[in-house]
Amino acid sequence: MQWRELPAIYLEDPGSPVQRSSYLIELHTDDGGSYDVVSDASSPAARECCAQQGSARHNWEMNYQEAAIYLQEGENNDKFFTHPKNAKALAAYLFAHNHLFYLMELSTALLLLLLSLCEAPAVPMLRLGIFVHATLELFALIVVVFELSMKMRWLGFQTFIRHKRTMVKTCVLLVQFIEAIVVLVRQTSHVRITRALRCIFLVDCRYCGAVRRNLRQIFQSLPPFIDILLLLLFFMVIFAILGFYLFSPNHSDPYFNTLENSLVNLFVLLTTSNFPDVMMPSYARNPWSCVFFIVYLSIELYFIMNLLLAVVFDTFNDIEKRKFKSLLLHKRTAIQHAYRLLVTKQRPSGISFKHFEGLLRFYKPRMCARERYLTFKALNQSNTPLVSLKDFYNFYEVVGLKWKAKRNREHWFDDLPRTAFLIFKGINILVKSRVFQYTMYTVVAVNGIWILVETFMLQGGNFFSRNVPWSYIVFLTIYGVELLLKTTGLGPVEYLSSGWNLFDFSVTLFAFLGLMALAFDMEPFYFIVVLRPLQLLRLFKLKKRYRNVLDTMFELFPRMASLGLTLLIFYYCFAIVGMEFFAGVVYPNCCNTSTVADSYRWVNHTVGNKTVVEEGYYYLNNFDNILNSFVTLFELTVVNDWYIIMEGVTSQTTHWSRLYFMIFYIVTMVVMTIIVAFILDAFVFRMNYTRKNQDSEDNGIVLEKEISKEEVIGIIELYKRTSAATETAQLQKIVLQMDKYGQMSTVFLGRRSRTKSDLSMKMYEEEIQEWYEEHSRKEESQPPVQEAAPAASSSLKPLSLRQRSQTVI
């Protein structure tokens, strides 16, 4: 806190902006002007002209809004050519950019996807009449049409046509529409493989941005992947020919009797799924034939497959870095755009609080006045009352902080009477002691062994008897006491702010519910009892590596979820295709002519006086409805014994069905390899980061700012002028509190969790400076942007030079 000028400076006259919002120019041209809005909204002439006209207040509001939109675009990585270009587009943009609209988008997409549960072949419980589901589909499609028309209004026809994803969506929409109408008219479902394309509606949702990114990354990794895949297939063909020559003279070998069989079996061998079996007939004849298989597996499985992983991993790494770079530069450009809209002609070197506050009103409407001021102060690194462009570059890092007044009390019970204080203080010390912690670990370990032994002794029978075992009650009591002590000792807020404590709490709660279920004999809840072993997870707090792993896991979770969703989208496409072709193909005893007949057998024969059911069960792995298809596809993903499913279906249809299964294998291989590469990358990155920053504690980003009473009063004055009653009331509360404790200033803490972007910032520290320089050089070579904001450009150049010199020295 070096800067303690009188707050009156915030109240200076707003002046006129350096650059006018393009919507504003549009509004004025509507009034009779003649400016070419789209092509050069920011020509000096236009600015000059607008500045002369009145209604400065209105001008500024427009500027705030456009700056906020720029910042949003920067954050969401929306390209600037989709920036709304006039007031009409702005209205559509605002309509299409709020959570209600997003939710509508998502729910229609989900509705369309879920329809396949009810369309033939439907899940038995959810079957709907053709009329019903076709109508539902038409309804959903109409909603999509509405969404698209809003988007067109916002983007304009030209941009709409140029936007590839939107165009694909429009085409799919058209096809779906026609098909839905055909179904409705004919009142019967035809082969509708195009249903597989429905996923595009989900992918296009605003909330599925991560999925889109994943898909892009997968497609970008494809070229090198395909190269290595060709190598793999090439060796497969060579070995298939060799295998055919070597083993087909052996008539008891069904795997290599034709070249096609030879190829298929070596493809399956690539997945190891038929391994010792495929070798056995030839091995029985000549022991040395195992060399063929060992060489094949060594080359294909152990070498080329790993090479595939290496290539994908490397490409992935490279793409991640380039993505991070482009995102960073995109944000930087967005900030520059916004900055130009917020500086005044009188003071071109920075943004005053008044304008910053105006921006935040649009950018984050729910932020309260105190937080807006704190964000402004956190951004402002210099001694002036203005935020310069250099400071403003940190906007995204600072705006996410959650601000809280630094508490003066150490414990929640500090204000209690002496006796109570001492008791709670004692509990607090006890709870925080190592002895207490290790005692609890011991209890959990004993509990774990107890459960193991108990389960081992329990051989079959009814586990869920009315008698609650006493050990259960004892351990639960201990956990209950621990929970109570911790809650009272630390205070409920602090207790629940730790993820581990939250986990303890919920597990204990579940165990308690389980006890209730046992005691009151509530059948449907018996599964809660089964969750008891989860208590043991608490032991993982013991070791640092596990804590690291679990922390990384939680950090990765959103990304993992989006990868899982991507996989599910592929599953959906394949499930639809599978259902259209293979529904009802597989049933008990269906494949008696094939080599995998045993797995599909269902025989019910009587031995003596007992009925023995011989079941192969594989007929359950079918494509009869979408849920079954998903399970079948998961089995295919796991790969083991997938050829049984393939051969079963093939024996009932044609040889070409194998293509479906092989393509699915290759697709999942791509996705899985990328998932593995992602996990590898994330963990290796994290471990490198930890190694680089061994000393620094890793608990989020924290910023401290002090606010004096005068400053608050000054801001209240400002708000009073603009007659913002709620803000004034809020701020006055702070002043009252300061008065109550007799303080002249309050310290606030801004906190947020560390994101991958923060880590990357630190890892690529040196390179980032190079990128910035390169970027600003490019900017310089684009005179129109430069010329539009001379104030911005002048502060841009020395900044990057200065920052660079800091890193070098």
Place this chain on the structure above:
Amino acid sequence: MQWRELPAIYLEDPGSPVQRSSYLIELHTDDGGSYDVVSDASSPAARECCAQQGSARHNWEMNYQEAAIYLQEGENNDKFFTHPKNAKALAAYLFAHNHLFYLMELSTALLLLLLSLCEAPAVPMLRLGIFVHATLELFALIVVVFELSMKMRWLGFQTFIRHKRTMVKTCVLLVQFIEAIVVLVRQTSHVRITRALRCIFLVDCRYCGAVRRNLRQIFQSLPPFIDILLLLLFFMVIFAILGFYLFSPNHSDPYFNTLENSLVNLFVLLTTSNFPDVMMPSYARNPWSCVFFIVYLSIELYFIMNLLLAVVFDTFNDIEKRKFKSLLLHKRTAIQHAYRLLVTKQRPSGISFKHFEGLLRFYKPRMCARERYLTFKALNQSNTPLVSLKDFYNFYEVVGLKWKAKRNREHWFDDLPRTAFLIFKGINILVKSRVFQYTMYTVVAVNGIWILVETFMLQGGNFFSRNVPWSYIVFLTIYGVELLLKTTGLGPVEYLSSGWNLFDFSVTLFAFLGLMALAFDMEPFYFIVVLRPLQLLRLFKLKKRYRNVLDTMFELFPRMASLGLTLLIFYYCFAIVGMEFFAGVVYPNCCNTSTVADSYRWVNHTVGNKTVVEEGYYYLNNFDNILNSFVTLFELTVVNDWYIIMEGVTSQTTHWSRLYFMIFYIVTMVVMTIIVAFILDAFVFRMNYTRKNQDSEDNGIVLEKEISKEEVIGIIELYKRTSAATETAQLQKIVLQMDKYGQMSTVFLGRRSRTKSDLSMKMYEEEIQEWYEEHSRKEESQPPVQEAAPAASSSLKPLSLRQRSQTVI
């Protein structure tokens, strides 16, 4: 070539060395001196005293030899505490450090390992009487005793005891000795699991240094690996308990009826080996039970297993770097030691050629005089006739270069008469043209498709008929013509110097041999025909990525081979244990009481008038002799259906046999993960390297040096003095050649292929300087070494500073 002084400077008097060889001091003390040799061989007093005594020539020879030994130790990463400390030890050291001794070591180790082929349970063809193989074993063990005694003589008893690996070897030797004698006395084999320890003799061989490194790396990667493994097993136990509670009420589910079964089946599920089957009974009863399995596999297989890879990969990376660092510093220290033995008191700032030549005579006896001089010139970067310590640090990079006079002729046929020259020139241009290359690719592609179609048309029957197919002859003729053209156009030497041409050549040769085999109906060689498709591999020259991949593959090959050998050593241990416990346990129809009875079935029943043999073949996967065991273990490594082998053996022995299979799975998982990590690391490293050095061509390291006639004559003078006849004759040949062509100087090219170490040097360029500084700081804090070589230390410090400033600027 800036340095052109008169060569007479090389002839200066050797003077007396700064530091005397420790053997020499020992020799002198033998004459009646009283120096404490081992503790402080290099005290100033000792040096002073020795220098006063005569026989300077003899002194120098000793110094050369010790310096050469230091450099060898640096290269082989032998620790300096094993440096031979006196003349007796030196004799033993020299005896134990030559290829004859190494070969003896290797062959005894191999003999011991191969004995298990002949010992019961032996491979039927190779069975030997107990008396014979026990005698052979005793003989081999006696040779090992001899080797160890030589080592003890060289190391001295103290060091011998301290050297861990040698001590373990001695203990194993003792046990083996006793057991061999017991076998010989009792004339019957007892359970000898200790035979598994025989591998230690192989591991300890000089030639198996890479295997030792791998093993060390595996053991170093273990701690983090075990942590994650525990996490894996922990989740397995939790899920086993859950699974037992959930599925044991279902009596048709054999997989979860007891806790033990539940555990075993979830362990197998971890390898996906029993996947859809283990789910099927519960899935048939309640479709939602698939959630349990999907969650289990997602957590264990797709998350924790990849985490395992990430952790191993990260540790591996880290270890590789640390290993490289320690090796680099070790070499540096070795060079410092050698340097101190080679500088004279008169000229403490560098090594003269005379002394350098003396060193090389011991270090590389087979190097010719010309190469020695060229190496010296390549090292010498300064204008003085002495090699300073800074230059000497490049010793290992330069000494590996192969020197050749730069040829003045472009083609081999330049000296031929005009007509012949023109013809060959034409062929040369043709062969190098793109059209020719792409024509050949087309031919190969057509050939490939031809083979594929031909094979596809050929359904069964005798492929190896007497009629040679005409297509075969046509294509072979084309390849033959190509080979001829290339050989004549490029000259045989240049043609065969490219790996790809070598490959072409050998494949064509094989195809030709195949044709011969077909034509003359030689049954045993028919397999050569089968190699025809390998021709297609030539297509991979087409794409740069493939060339890169294959180049990397060849670079990796030695390391891959050593990893494979490491795996084989583990196989050997497990094979011995397996044979001792499970030999003869599995046979046709052995396991009718187990769940995997079908796989071991062998039924020979008559249907109608045909005999149908129903074979499960799995009884072939046994431990009946060491070769069978290896195949079985490979099948266990591939993992698919490994539980059938496990259950078969378990049903014939006890439940505890499962432990053997599970431990084997975990061990191979470790080794395989490390192999994957290694391949990943190597390729990612290579790709990063290529990205960093996109412009530079990557064809080995080349150095150019010019030698003038006067220099050669000067060196001849030098050699004449020391009366080295062969060297003089060699050098005179160069002078004669120069005279013949009327040149005053000849340019020589030094060439060697790029090693991983070179790549690492370039990748870690910046860090290496830091390591050196750190290292020299440490040196400074060790006064005895410093004080022994003041000349060296004074040149050491400014060097590192200067080098650093170069990198920073």
